[in-house]
Amino acid sequence: MDIIVQKYGGTSVNSPELRDKIVENVIKAREDGIATVLVVSAMGRKGEAYATDTLQNLIPAHYKDSRFMDMLISCGEIISTTVIATHLMDYGIEAISLTGGQAGILTDSTYGSANIVKVDGTYLQELLEEGKVPIVAGFQGQNEKGEITTLGRGGSDTSAVLLGITLKAKNVEIFTDVDGIMTADPKLVPNAKLIEEINYDDVFQLAQYGAKVIHPKAVDLAMQYNIPLKVINTSKYGESIGTLINNHPTNSAGLVAAVAHEYGKIQWSLSTKTRDKEIFKLMASNNISIDMINIFIDQSVFITNDIHKEKLIKILEENKIDYKYVNHCTKITIIGSKIRGVPGIMAKIMASLEGDISILQTSDSHTTISILVPTDVANRAVNLLHGSFNL
Structure with missing residues (x-):
């Protein structure tokens, strides 16, 4: 029996019309002789009644990462x-709704970001053999005591890939x-193009550097087990090509596959006349992640997310560290496995942005x-780089 796992994000389950599309997708797979397991996220986005971000605001923030x-x-x-299960039932399709734990996902007890211990696909396999469609709650599992745990950001993508690996699925489809x-x-670059095929390495880097279509942890798992992923528009199943993610070379004409960007960065410069190593340890112990790290004789330069600004200022001042910072920065990254060892890429970037776009820092x-770059010129910089590399 051929099996595929289909994962539907919050915006793909949020209306009766979209849920009708899910039914059509399941029917089409069945017509092709393929059994389906569905993994679903919470409906909608922040502000909507059942979205994760809305629910977590119902209790005080100090209960974050708790049972x-x-x-x-x-x-x-x-x-x-x-x-979704009842919607399928109303169309005559036998379906069953399951928590992550009921679907066989066992985790440790690290609430908020649980680690996978094992996945037992026995029950799912039984349901598929009975002709039923399991609808699994993404983003969650259960610990050895049977308590619900969550897998952290992007957890539904991870759930789908884990189940795909366990069930030896043909592929995992991310809707x-x-x-x-x-x-x-495409909201920033109107002439952005679809990448029809991309390798795991490139899409992992894209996900790491700001693209929000798929979570990097899910890509890493798929790469380890060589299970193909496909990213598809829910409303265009069977019509749109979508993007196939596998271990083949990325389908790009040039050296660069894509340009990604991340807003909300702050650049920091610290004097190195003081206890650098201790400060880095303090940042780590306070869960402040740093990036684009450059260590010089007289200073250390790095970036953080802007949400850590007040916390980091407090640490630096308590430890009498001289510092400067630049607010409102954006990190822009060009990505492509073909650029490895190729000279002249940085020169091309510099030439593309010469003029009034200041480059504050680089890493590679x-x-x-x-x-x-400063955020007020970031959108223009992304478009210039996209055009310069003929994407």
Whole structure:
């Protein structure tokens, strides 16, 4: 029996019309002789009644990463499973709604970001053999005591890939409200193009550097087990090509596959006349992640997310560290496994942005080059780079 796992994000389950599309997708798969397991997220986005961000605001923030919070925010996905299952039932399709734990996902007890212990697909396999469609709550599992745990941001993508691996699925289909993975954010770059095929490495980097179509943890798992992923527009199943993610070379004409961006960064400069190593330890112990790190003789330069500003200022002042910072920065990254070892890429970036776009900092790896620019020129910089590399 061929199996596929289909994951539907919050914007894909949020209206009766979209739920009709899910029914059509299940029927089409069945007509092709394929059994389906559905993984669903909570309905809607922040501000809507059942969205995760809305639910977590119902109790005080100091209960974050607690058993209370996991019990609360898991409800959004559970509601979605029941809504989708009954919708399928009304169309004559036998369906059953399941929590992550009921679907066989066992985790440790790290509330808010639980680690997977094992996945037992026995019950799901039985349901599929009975001709039923399991609808699984994404983003969650259960610990050895049977208590609900959540998997952290992007957890529904991770749930889908885990179940795909366990069930030896042909592939995992990630349904969303865009046509697939694009060469840049189409809301920012109007002529961004669909990438029809991209390798795991490139899409992992894209996800790490700001693209929000799929979570990097899910990509990493798929890469480890070589299970193909497909990103598809919910409303265009069977019509749209979507994006296939596998271990083949990325389908791009040039060296660069895509341009990604992340708003909300702050650049910090610290004097190195003081206890650098201790300060970095303090930042780590306070869950402040740093990036684009450059260490010089007299200073250390790095960036953080702007949400950590007040916390970091407090640490620096308590430890009498001289510092400066630049607010309102954006990190822009070009991504492509083909740029490895190719000279002249940075020169092309500099030439593309010469004029009034200041580059505050750079960093690179074998497959990425990142620049930091003021946010007020970031949109123009992304468009210039997208055009310069003929994406």
